[in-house]
Amino acid sequence: MASVEDIGIDLGSSNVLIAERGKGVVFNEPAVLAVNHDTRNIISIGLEAYQMIGREPSGITVVRPLQKGTIQDFDMLSIMLNYFVMRVVGKHLFNRPRALMSVSATSNEIEKRQLILGMLEAGARRTQIIERPLAAALGTGVQINEVTGRMVVDIGGATTDIAVISSGEIMARSILDTAGDAFTDAIIRYIRLKHNLLIGWRTAEDLKSAIGTVDSQEQNTLSLPAAGRNLVSGLPRQADITGEELAEAAEEPLHALIEGLHSVIERIPAELANDVFDDGILLTGGGAQMRALKEVIQREMQIPVFVADHPQECIALGCALVLERPGEYARVLGEGRRSR
Template identity: 45%
Template sequence: MFSFSRDIGIDLGTASILVYVKGKGVVLNEPSVVAIDKNTGKLLKVGIDAQKMLGRTPGNIVAIRPLREGVISDYDMTERMLKEFIRKVTSFRLFKPRIVICVPSGITEVEERAVIDAGVQAGARRVYLIEEPVAAAIGAGIDITKPDGHMIVDIGGGTTDIAVISLSGIVESTSIKIAGDEFDEAIIKYIRRKHNVLIGERTAEELKISIGCVFPRTEEQTMEVKGRCLMTGLPRIFTVSSNEMIEAFEEVTERILEAIHSVLERTPPELVADISTNGIVMTGGGSLVWGFDKLIESRTGIETHVADDAISCVAYGTGKSLEWVSDMQDGTINISRRKQMNN
């Protein structure tokens, strides 16, 4: 398996966790879900196995997502989940690994402390933090060391991070708690309002991936959906179209577009000129909603494209930053702005 001394990069996402092992690449990509027995407190399943239990558990078992809106909402469960994932990718525990963990750019000092503590308790020798937009830019293959402005829009599960990066640092940024989860919520609310049917989170996500779009498609697509009719309480099958998805997503997309405009307004004119030349780069799972790049391009007039392997960009960027882990004492390339602490 993997060498005991390898450093690890972790994209600690609201929806999924990706683990990068130095010299191996991304070796784990699993949902950020844990299943526990409420009576005994025993951890039953993590990741994919736990996700299958969401909404389908008996009374004594609960499947939860310990990360919400990009930050830790259940410290104990996050620590146990991290420990399990680290155990999966390291076979020999003689030396603890150094870990770089990716966090949203708008994280508070208290939230940073919680991430560092969880990493240390999960088995790290040292924990360093890197901001998501910086990791996303590195993972997308952008040379952030040059005096050249680049705009990154990273739409994850819990947060959307928008940043202008130049000379290895963030010049302007914002982090909003509107992202992939909000798209799912928007679908559930829309289906309830328009069709009077209740659907679950997993069905909403299937709709988002299959026919979800924020810009009109050349050909309208449809999908058959099963849910519970709120009038009769009985199962009901009906059809949803891609045009309905645009309507469902309208409020969420407007919030993200407003945030992009806000960052551009605060960016120095020289860097805005660079961005108009270099374009806007989108990363994260949320950027894969059909037509998002087209929508941003039509609203800003700036060429926009989705990075290759958008879901793994942040993990690859976090992994590549491991090469500089020895220089991370004083916040090099925006890593660990507040120096990590060991207990």
């Protein structure tokens, strides 16, 4: 049996990704569990649970243990993480990998220690935790040890993590709760108000990914039928939704995002701000894939903006990279724990 290499884990609010050293991302599933809310029995975890959203049988709820930058349900988080990690490493008990993990929520020391202990049970030999912006930057290939300031913005589902990094350290940071989910919520709201149509979360996510854009100035002829429930008749109905409408729906969260970027730049020292103006802003995370986001931020802020290749994978890849060259990145590592 092939052995498992050391693993990097992105414990996100929307998705959990696991990268293996030298192999890239080997696991990517939604961070959700389907739970019977009376007995707390778990029905399914990950993709299988995600597919139940909007069509849950009675008594079953699909929960997201990480939301709005905090751990909502620690037990569920822990069960989900262990299950995912076991699926990647479980069969290799004689070759336990080291793990480096990045968590998209501020967790306290007790919670961190519990997560690390859970990782031991799941088959990891040793687990350390790394700050999200450092992992994101490393995963894009940025040399974080350089003195030049780099602004990295990771747009996930629940949170946008904005950081300015210099000499391997986070010099300024702000975590907004405007991220991908806020755009999805805005689409649901907009269609309810404009079309009297209540669409489900997954329908809104699909619209956003397929024809969504955040640029209301863009020429846009795309449209897609969306199915929902008419709020007047109560019956199922479809409406054609256009890209232009989605851009209009995106205005509010877009504004909040740009405000958030501004406020970080305003409070960093002038030299770092100059670096950011020269080198630009680097976008990572699944939300960085929203169409025209790069162009709109660039236009509004007059700063160059870049979207990382495979933005959703950056954090997991960054974690795996640190494990490949631990000596080089010793200072970015948080505390770890050994089983022996």
